[in-house]
Amino acid sequence: MSSLAYFIKQAFQGFTRNLSTTLGSIITIFLSLFIIGLFLAGAIVIDNIVKSVESEVSITAYVSDDAKQTDINAMEDYIKGLDGVANVSFTTKEQALEDFRNMSSNAEIVDELGGNPLPASINIELSDPQMVQSVADQIETSDLFKKIADEDNPADSLKYGQRTVERLFSVTNYVRYIGIALIVLLVFISLVFINNTIRLAIMARRKEIAIMRLVGASNGFIRGPFLMEGALHAVIGALLAAGCLELLRHLALPRLQASLAFLPIGIDGNTFLLIYLILLAAGLVIGLIGSAFAMRRYLKV
Amino acid sequence: MTEATNQGARQPRNAAATQSMRSAPDLSTALPSLEVDDIPQQGTPVISFDRVSKVYPAQPNRPALENISLQIYPGEFVFLVGHSGSGKSTLVRLIIRELRPSSGTITIANEDLGSMRNWRVPYLRRNIGCVFQDFKLLPNKTVYENVAFALEVIGKNRNVIRTQVPEVLRLVGLQDKLDKLPDQLSGGEAQRVSIARAIVNRPPLLVCDEPTGNLDPQTSRGIMDLLERINRTGTTVLVATHDREMVDNMRRRVIALERGHLTRDQQRGVYGFDV
Numbered sequence: 213m214s215s216l217a218y219f220i221k222q223a224f225q226g227f228t229r230n231l232s233t234t235l236g237s238i239i240t241i242f243l244s245l246f247i248i249g250l251f252l253a254g255a256i257v258i259d260n261i262v263k264s265v266e267s268e269v270s271i272t273a274y275v276s277d278d279a280k281q282t283d284i285n286a287m288e289d290y291i292k293g294l295d296g297v298a299n300v301s302f303t304t305k306e307q308a309l310e311d312f313r314n315m316s317s318n319a320e321i322v323d324e325l326g327g328n329p330l331p332a333s334i335n336i337e338l339s340d341p342q343m344v345q346s347v348a349d350q351i352e353t354s355d356l357f358k359k360i361a362d363e364d365n366p367a368d369s370l371k372y373g374q375r376t377v378e379r380l381f382s383v384t385n386y387v388r389y390i391g392i393a394l395i396v397l398l399v400f401i402s403l404v405f406i407n408n409t410i411r412l413a414i415m416a417r418r419k420e421i422a423i424m425r426l427v428g429a430s431n432g433f434i435r436g437p438f439l440m441e442g443a444l445h446a447v448i449g450a451l452l453a454a455g456c457l458e459l460l461r462h463l464a465l466p467r468l469q470a471s472l473a474f475l476p477i478g479i480d481g482n483t484f485l486l487i488y489l490i491l492l493a494a495g496l497v498i499g500l501i502g503s504a505f506a507m508r509r510y511l512k513v
Numbered sequence: 514m515t516e517a518t519n520q521g522a523r524q525p526r527n528a529a530a531t532q533s534m535r536s537a538p539d540l541s542t543a544l545p546s547l548e549v550d551d552i553p554q555q556g557t558p559v560i561s562f563d564r565v566s567k568v569y570p571a572q573p574n575r576p577a578l579e580n581i582s583l584q585i586y587p588g589e590f591v592f593l594v595g596h597s598g599s600g601k602s603t604l605v606r607l608i609i610r611e612l613r614p615s616s617g618t619i620t621i622a623n624e625d626l627g628s629m630r631n632w633r634v635p636y637l638r639r640n641i642g643c644v645f646q647d648f649k650l651l652p653n654k655t656v657y658e659n660v661a662f663a664l665e666v667i668g669k670n671r672n673v674i675r676t677q678v679p680e681v682l683r684l685v686g687l688q689d690k691l692d693k694l695p696d697q698l699s700g701g702e703a704q705r706v707s708i709a710r711a712i713v714n715r716p717p718l719l720v721c722d723e724p725t726g727n728l729d730p731q732t733s734r735g736i737m738d739l740l741e742r743i744n745r746t747g748t749t750v751l752v753a754t755h756d757r758e759m760v761d762n763m764r765r766r767v768i769a770l771e772r773g774h775l776t777r778d779q780q781r782g783v784y785g786f787d788v
Contacts (some may be wrong), residue, residue: 215668423649426609427668427710428639431632 222437223444228412237405241449244398245491249457251391252487258384271372278362287356295344301335326389331362406502414510438503446499454488527670559749565617577603579773592760593753595770601753605722642711642719646726650695652666657691663710681713701732703739721752757784
């Protein structure tokens, strides 16, 4: 227990001994962990959005203005007969306009539009989310739908969640790869920095270490202060990163949510707490590995 | 046991005087023999070398030590003499296992250094006090702190430190200099601090590598008196030196090395090299 106190004391002394390199290693750890934290939070947000889009497993088939009512009815009957379809309803042009007016905040725009640019649509609710693609394909390929579809290409007249999800995935995948590459790079830089800081600390205490070995200090006792120093830098970096994320969460997140009201961004406090714990653990691992590397190379005991 | 190679060092105490006369050069008889109690060489040797050789990779054709066999028993005071490069320091570094022998076995207090695991080495060194020519004191710590440091880093608690450090500093005669920094001390005082640090943990064995190499003869005499007093408390003392006057004056067991070979091992010996 007393040697733990000694390690901590030595670690804090190392702090003041090489202030600039110490700050350097703390800042690199802080930035790496901060960015890891941002990506973690972002990944959770995107996950939430993807889930909410997936849960809206409905298909909207837009119908041309000059489609005959009989064709529309036949189409509805056809769709009702498909596997996985729970309910089919029809939205007229007028209803669509009314819905739009209710949705957007100022109804005046709608009034100024003059005509009604919105198409009528058939809304299909599915009993099984997995069936979205097959139902959509069947509607798309049916001759009837070709006749009544709003656009020339029937596929463009179909809107369903799966497509949005796919598009989201392709975007988020890119973001994820960039994120991982960035994190790997930053972790590497932090390791190099910690390695260097601990190396300097070892150099500064070379004489002391020689005497410690001479009088029979155990290897653990000689290594302890340096491991503690690396861990201390990492913990300080992690705390800074967590603090900055907490600040962002309270200042930036509400604004983001306000401007993107239709997306469910909300992350609860527990998730953030988890992120902070992950950052702390990652920081500790980086700090300990970094100083262990330095000791392997520069501290022969 | 390799008695044959020890050139008669393994004699009973009543034969020691004649033995030294026979194997030592004329100088040995010319000098007065001081009243020194012989230490009976019995029990388990503190240090035992069995056909130890050490070859440094840089000089593969010139072994630093070759086929050295010797035993040092508890309570002995032994001089290790020889010119520079004769292998004295190599031998000292083998004893504290800073080096490993190229061949042969070294046994310290019944423990074979060759098969000793790395993590055990610190515990070996706690039983060996070390003193060097360059003192190896920490310049930013006071005399008291320098000695206390040796106890701190082996995990001794504060009460032990508070009682043992002033005691050992009184023993070496530095009770008035506790708060001085090393660069405020004379060479002799600095060496006393380093001796105090070496014995503060009360090791059964004290190894000194050129303890008086930096000091004038008078100060050296003081250091040797101190080592002798430490020896009288039962500590085995091994002093590697090329200080002719000291060895000749004290008439203790002398082990001589020449270019890595053990050339002489005698009780109440003399330095014996022509300079």
